[in-house]
Amino acid sequence: MANSNPSIFISFIPLILMSLLMAIPAHLLAKEKGRNVTKWTILALIPLVNFACIWFFIGASNLKLEKKIDDLALLLNSQSGNQ
Numbered sequence: 001m002a003n004s005n006p007s008i009f010i011s012f013i014p015l016i017l018m019s020l021l022m023a024i025p026a027h028l029l030a031k032e033k034g035r036n037v038t039k040w041t042i043l044a045l046i047p048l049v050n051f052a053c054i055w056f057f058i059g060a061s062n063l064k065l066e067k068k069i070d071d072l073a074l075l076l077n078s079q080s081g082n083q
């Protein structure tokens with residue numbers, strides 16, 4: 001009976017490894033898309049929630065690119081107003 005506890009822990013190893021493997025792309029995608037990296041990495045470590053995180057990043061807009069586009073639009077508007 002005392003040997004049943006290690007087998008329970010061993011049964012969770014695939015789940016832990018899967019969570020770690022999901023956290024890496026979530027971390028990289030959060031950084032690339034301008035999101036809160038710490039928050040999304042922690043959420044990606046939670047089983048089942050990590051799949052939702054990845055699906056979110058597939059459809060999420062890139063905040064860094066949106067800011068650059070907004071800055072360019074402001075620049076163009078200010079230049080056209082000066083002429």
